[in-house]
Amino acid sequence: MWRLFHRALSVLCPLLPGRIRFRTWKLLCSRRSRSWEPDGQAQRVEGHMYIKLSTLVRPSEGQVTDFIRKNTNIPVPIVIDNVTVDGQTALVLSELPGTTVREIHRDSGVSDEQAAKLSRQLARLLASLRSLSPPSSGVCGWCDGPVRCERICMDSKPQGLWSSVDEFHTWMIARARITAPPDKSDEIWSCIRAVHSRLHRVRLTHNDLSPCRLALNVLSPGPSDRG
Structure with a gap:
């Protein structure tokens, strides 16, 4: 029942003006936060839905979630709405059953x-x-966008794209030269060179x-x- 409701809502939402949708989700978020604590960036709301709403939420998150749902059997949420207004994105997702x-x-x-x-x-x-087959070329984020990953960017701005795996490895090695502690440089560099000499296919x-x-x-x- 809820799955049908979420699917119907995902079809109807794009028919409405973006600002009306955004204000509705923002109001629902603020009201339900009194009943349910936020779960990370997500706020649980009525209707078995979660809303992620902030400047940190990117439209690509909803786009890739929808792509995976349509092209695999991986259980991912239904993207009910994915709307950006004045630099803030409201991503509305169906709740998946289960306990973490x-x-x-x-x-x-x-x-x-x-x-x-x-x-x-x-x-x-x-x-x-x-x-x-990833809908992108080279090593990058979703649809040729930059990579937003703390393990790669190390708290700096998003990085990439890189045209090839070799170019990505070259960049990673150059970054490691700045961060490797000098007292263990030989041991660390041996590990770094081994890791970045491997061949990899680019995959989602x-x-x-x-x-x-x-x-x-x-x-x-x-x-x-x-x-």
């Missing part, structure tokens, strides 16, 4: 059997994601998988866990 692995681990722990099953299922899901991937983003329902057999 982080919560289960904190409350009762995850058994070895559950961890092994989760590992196998994640491997299949990621294989499905990486089998897609998720750069921020964590227990708070993995739901327990992934541990149970479902459509993506059969066959």
